[in-house]
Amino acid sequence: MVETAPVTDELDRYMIEQFKQFHRHPELCDQEKWTTAKITAELHKMAISILDFPIQSGLVAQIGPGDGPTIALRADIDALPLQEETDLPYKSEISGAAHACGHDFHIAALLGAAKLLKERESQLSGNVRLIFEPGEERHVGAREMIHAGILKDVLAISGIHNMPTIPVGTVGMKIGKLMASNDNFDVTITGVGSHAAMPQTGRDPIVAVANTIMTLQTIVSRNISPSDRLVLTVGAISGGHVNNVIPESAGFKGTIRTFSEADRKLAKRRFYEIVNATASAYGQTATITWDQGPAPVDNSEAITNLIANQASQFMKVTDAIPSNADDDFAEYEQLIPGCYAFMGSKGQANLHHPDFIANPEGLKYAAKFHEQAALALLAHFNQKDKVE
Incomplete structure (x- = not known):
């Protein structure tokens, strides 16, 4: 069993505030300049190293000692070309753009996980690579990142997508094909x-x-x-x-x-x-x-079981219903084993609707899911190296 780090009220407030800021400033594919700069600034405050890759927007950071196995956590950061139709005090301030797929939720959750992992960096048995991917909505981001070499030395990858049909505190997981090709x-x-x-x-x-x-x-x-x-x-x-x-x-x-x-x-x-x-x-x-577009999201049996067992210690794990939507997380899984999960963000509308809003109450579970997935994967690959 991997020791779990608590998600404090302070961290929860931090993630919700970040979520609201990203929600106010949605940026479309390959235009994520403010978003990239904002993420970079937050990571610098945490003293987390930004890796140098030839990418135009988005970024890759890393936490860990430098030696040992390396695994990756991924969040997509772009918005949709929709006009938001909500009365939220933090609604989109960019005409014709909205985080109607919840990538603002994904960014905030990975920043929260970064804080958790950085706090225990001296205890890490390897490296955690943080991928903030641009251009997912047009399924070009993962290809650009892979071409830039961001998966070098990475043994496995984990990611989430918020899912408004699933209650907060629940995660849907599935071995094999979870999302369709496009x-x-x-x-x-x-x-x-x-x-x-x-x-x-x-x-x-x-x-x-x-x-x-x-x-x-x-x-x-x-x-x-x-x-x-x-x-x-x-x-x-x-x-x-x-x-x-x-x-x-x-x-x-x-x-x-x-x-x-x-x-x-x-x-x-x-x-x-x-x-x-x-x-x-x-x-x-x-x-x-x-x-x-991308092939189906196809989750590794070993990696998915490992992360599901870990997640069940602090939240409800259910069988995910496969979705005809797509995600270019599949591009990573064609090269390394991975697990993509549906994180509960129960709300008033479904993905890609003008009035969609991811429920920020789910951030505490998403951040812990990321953190615990990373710890479990590092422990797994360290143990595997000992056996071999």
């Missing part, structure tokens, strides 16, 4: 414009788009096993400007989520076949832009 598409179908009253003189791309969208749903209903999970959603349609003109082009964009690599490949192949064949059938052409 592929995004943007399609333009080009025909021939004409007068709306004379459709025979053109090639109507709106009709082609409508039929394409409907046919794409057969990928789920007729190509994927009913026992598998795959979602294909068209989230935006564009085309035309007035009621009496058939436009030259029209388009749509959306996303595909799945938990199976085989289904992921099949869905992409069928998508291209259907889009191109339908456009051709209407005498038109299709242009497809495909954005391949």
Whole structure:
């Protein structure tokens, strides 16, 4: 059993104040300059070393003696391009940006864990690398950080995502695939414009788009096993400007989520076949832009069991329900074993809603979860080295 460090009222107040400050100042992907500077200043106050990596925003810090095993804790720091719709006294002060996914919660919790770990740095049996990752919402942050070399010498990684469907004081955990892969598409179908009253003189791309969208749903209903999970959603349609003109082009964009690599490949192949064949059938052409996002979050059995056992000593651990949302934490797990968990932040709205707010009462549990995950992982790898 690893000795647990208490989360004092003072630390809880510190994290809540940090949470409110980050909530007021949300920054979008690759624009996290104020956020990075603020985190850096807080870590400097704690006398925690900032590591030098070639990254534009975000940062990496480390606590520990320098020798021994190294493990990592990760928090994402970017916001969403949404207008916040709450009456909170600390609501977003940045027009068109909001922490509607709770990354403000993630930053504050990792800063709290940093305080806990720094206080016992002389007792650490290895190093804890703190990753404050930019650009998660556009699934570019982890790739940029990995390319910069931040995982050098790291043996395992742990992270959390606040979950408003789970009560405060509870954490949802799952071995294996927890979150889906993410592929995004943007399609333009080009025909021939004409007068709306004379459709025979053109090639109507709106009709082609409508039929394409409907046919794409057969990928789920007729190509994927009913026992598998795959979602294909068209989230935006564009085309035309007035009621009496058939436009030259029209388009749509959306996303595909799945938990199976085989289904992921099949869905992409069928998508291209259907889009191109339908456009051709209407005498038109299709242009497809495909954005391949992260693979599914896939938790290590050994690491997840280790952290779950530790977490059960101070909070309730339940089986997590897999989510069709994605997270580029998966990029780290493709290289090293990891555990991603859903931290209870029960609130009034779900993630990505304009009125979403992570419940700051959950910060005390999130900080302790980070701290205890780090201690348990260091103990595990030190023991493993002794056995080997």
